[in-house]
Amino acid sequence: MTETLHSEFIAQAVKNPDATAVYSDAGVLSYGELNDRSRELAERLAADGAGPGVPVGICVERTPDLLVAVLAVLRTGSCYLPLDPNYPADRLAFMVQDSGTRLLLTTPASRGNCPPGATVVVLGETVTTEPGAKPVAVVPEDTAYVIYTSGSTGRPKGVAVRHAGAVAMLAAMDRVLEGCDLSGVSAASSICFDMSVMEVFNALCRGGAVVLVESAVHLPESRYADRITHLTVVPSVMNGLLDAGALPPNVRSIVFGGEALRRKLVDRAYRETGAVRVFNAYGPTEGTVFCSFGLVPEDGTDEPTIGPPTADAVVHVLDEDLRPVPPGRPGELYLGGVGVAHGYVNRPRTTAERFLPDPFREGGRMYRTGDLVEFTEDGELRFLGRSDHQVKLRGYRIELEEVEARLTACPEVREAAAVVRGNRLVGYVVPAGDGTAPNGTAQDGTTQDGPRLDAALQSAVTGRLAAELPDYMVPATLVLLPALPLGPGGKLDRDALPEPPAATGGPLTAAGTPTEVALSEIWGQLLDLEPSAIDVQSAFYDLGGDSLLLVRLARLMTRRFDRRVRVPDLFSFRDIASLARWLDDESGATPEVVESARQRASARRAALRGRGAAGGGAGGR
Structure with a gap:
C-alpha cells in the first residue's frame, strides 16, 4: 500500500x-x-x-x-x-x-x-x-x-x-x-x-x-x-x-x-x-x-x-x-x-x-x-435514519439548523424552520415586524385571493440566501406562518408544519400560445400538477422541479417538438413563457408544425418497435 x-x-x-x-x-x-x-x-x-x-x-x-x-x-x-x-x-x-x-x-x-x-x-x-x-x-x-x-x-x-x-x-x-x-x-x-x-x-x-x-x-x-x-x-x-x-x-x-x-x-x-x-x-x-x-x-x-x-x-x-x-x-x-x-x-x-x-x-x-x-445477523449494516436534524437531499448533506440560522438572520424574518418535503427543501418563516409582510399580506399568508406565499418576501429572503449558501441549501419554497408549531415541551414540532403550496401564488398567467399549452402539459406530467394550474412565468424550480427532472424535461421536449433540447438550454430559459418564445423563434413551431413533428416521431418509434420485434428481441439486459 x-x-x-x-x-x-x-x-x-x-x-x-x-x-x-x-x-x-x-x-x-x-x-x-x-x-x-x-x-x-x-x-x-x-x-x-x-x-x-x-x-x-x-x-x-x-x-x-x-x-x-x-x-x-x-x-x-x-x-x-x-x-x-x-x-x-x-x-x-x-x-x-x-x-x-x-x-x-x-x-x-x-x-x-x-x-x-x-x-x-x-x-x-x-x-x-x-x-x-x-x-x-x-x-x-x-x-x-x-x-x-x-x-x-x-x-x-x-x-x-x-x-x-x-x-x-x-x-x-x-x-x-x-x-x-x-x-x-x-x-x-x-x-x-x-x-x-x-x-x-x-x-x-x-x-x-x-x-x-x-x-x-x-x-x-x-x-x-x-x-x-x-x-x-x-x-x-x-x-x-x-x-x-x-x-x-x-x-x-x-x-x-x-x-x-x-x-x-x-x-x-x-x-x-x-x-x-x-x-x-x-x-x-x-x-x-x-x-x-x-x-x-x-x-x-x-x-x-x-x-x-x-x-x-x-x-x-x-x-x-x-x-x-x-x-x-x-x-x-x-x-x-x-x-x-x-x-x-x-x-x-x-x-x-x-x-x-x-x-x-x-x-x-x-x-x-x-x-x-x-x-444484520450476517454482519452487514442497515441504515435506519438520523438521530439529529441532518438530512440528505439529492445526495447533498444539509444541516437544517444552518439553513434555519441563515433564514433567521434575514431582517424580514423573526423565526424560521426548514424541512425536506419530497424533493424540495422548504423554508417556513414568521415575518418580522407588526404582522404584515412587505406587500401587505398578513402573517398567515392570506390575502383577498386566499392563502398564498408572498412573492416580495420570497424574493428578498431567497436573494440573501443565494448570496450566502450553495444553491442546494436555498429553499425552493418559502411558506409564511403566524407562528411556528410547538410541541408540548415548547420545541419546534416539525411534523406539524403544513404542506407547502405547489406554486408561489400570485395572479396566474395561464398558457396562451399552442407552444405554451404543450409545455404546460409536459411540466404537469413531470411535476404532478394540473397543466391549468401552472403559471407560465413561474420557474421550473419554484414549482418543485430539480436538476434531475431537467434531464427528463429535455428528453420529453425533444420528442414533442422534434428538435434537440439540451439541459443547458433549460438553464437559460427557466419558465414556460421564455421557453415557448425560444422554441417558436428558433424553430417556427406553429401548431401544425408541432402536430406534424409528433406524428413523425410516433411513426419512427413504431417502426423501431417493429424492427425490434422482427429481430427476435435481441439486446442487453
Whole structure:
C-alpha cells in the first residue's frame, strides 16, 4: 500500500505515460502530460509558500486543469481546499478565512470568483521568475484535503482528512471492486464533496481514465459518455437518468451512495442498463468517503443494506451509554480506524464533541456519526435514519439548523424552520415586524385571493440566501406562518408544519400560445400538477422541479417538438413563457408544425418497435 494519495498516480504515470488519464469536453490528457504539468505547477506553488500544513485553495472549473491543480497541491505537501467557482462569494470568503488559506490556485475564467486577501496563482499565466523551492516529502499523517460540510451551528465546518485515511479507503475499494472495469470512471461529483476523491483516484491510481463531466445531469451531453464503464451516482440522480433514457451505454458497474437506496431502483439498474454489478455504499466525510460497501445481488428481494464495514473501518453500534448493541437492535454508529479524520479545522470544541476516545481500542479515536443503524445477523449494516436534524437531499448533506440560522438572520424574518418535503427543501418563516409582510399580506399568508406565499418576501429572503449558501441549501419554497408549531415541551414540532403550496401564488398567467399549452402539459406530467394550474412565468424550480427532472424535461421536449433540447438550454430559459418564445423563434413551431413533428416521431418509434420485434428481441439486459 502506498503512503500518500498521489504517489500511486505518479507510479502509474512513469509506467504508462502515453495512456489516457483524463477525458473531458475541454480536453484530453495522458498520464505523462498530467504528471509533467502537475509537477511543474507544484514547483511553482512551493516557491510561493506551499508546503506541509499549508492549505491551498483550488477555485478551478471542471476541466483537466482541475486535476492538474489537485495533484500539484498534494505534491507540495499542502492540503487542498476545494472552492467551487459557482458558490456564493460570501461562502467562498468564509471558507478561505476560516481555514487560514493564504494561497489560491485558479484560472483566468474563475479568478473573479476568488476571495480577496490571499496570494493568487493563475494557471496558464506566464511566470517571469524561475521556480525556487522543490516539493517536499509527504507523510501519511499529513492532511490531504479539507472539505467543508454544512454546520449544525449555522457555520460550515472544515473536515481535515489525512493521506493515510484516503489511501486506506482506496485499498479497501480494491477488494470490493475486484474484477470491475475501471478503464472509464465517471467523475461527476464536485470536488467540494468527498465522493470525488474516490472517483478521481480510483481511476488515476489504478491505471484507468477519469471521464470528467460537469455533473451527473450533464452526462448525456458529454462527448465521452460512452467511455464510462464505472459510475458512482446518487440514487435520485439514477432515477432521473433512467427515466430520461440517458445512462451511458457501456456502464458495467454502479456504486450508489449519498442517500437511501431502494430495491426497486436496484432492479431497474440491473434490468435497464448493462450493469453486471451494483454496489451500495455509506460514509461521512469525517470517516473518509466510504466506511461500508457491499454488492447488492441481482436476485435479491429485501431492501438493500449499506453493506459490511470496509477493511479499513472499525465500526461500533452503541447505545446511549456507549455500550455495544446486539445484531437486530438499533444503535448509533461510531467509526474508528485509520479513516477517522484529524477533526474540524479551528473547531477544537466541536472536534472534542464528535471525535471521542475509542473505549474498545487503546489509543484509538472514533467519530460519532449521528446515524442510527443496526447490524444484520450476517454482519452487514442497515441504515435506519438520523438521530439529529441532518438530512440528505439529492445526495447533498444539509444541516437544517444552518439553513434555519441563515433564514433567521434575514431582517424580514423573526423565526424560521426548514424541512425536506419530497424533493424540495422548504423554508417556513414568521415575518418580522407588526404582522404584515412587505406587500401587505398578513402573517398567515392570506390575502383577498386566499392563502398564498408572498412573492416580495420570497424574493428578498431567497436573494440573501443565494448570496450566502450553495444553491442546494436555498429553499425552493418559502411558506409564511403566524407562528411556528410547538410541541408540548415548547420545541419546534416539525411534523406539524403544513404542506407547502405547489406554486408561489400570485395572479396566474395561464398558457396562451399552442407552444405554451404543450409545455404546460409536459411540466404537469413531470411535476404532478394540473397543466391549468401552472403559471407560465413561474420557474421550473419554484414549482418543485430539480436538476434531475431537467434531464427528463429535455428528453420529453425533444420528442414533442422534434428538435434537440439540451439541459443547458433549460438553464437559460427557466419558465414556460421564455421557453415557448425560444422554441417558436428558433424553430417556427406553429401548431401544425408541432402536430406534424409528433406524428413523425410516433411513426419512427413504431417502426423501431417493429424492427425490434422482427429481430427476435435481441439486446442487453
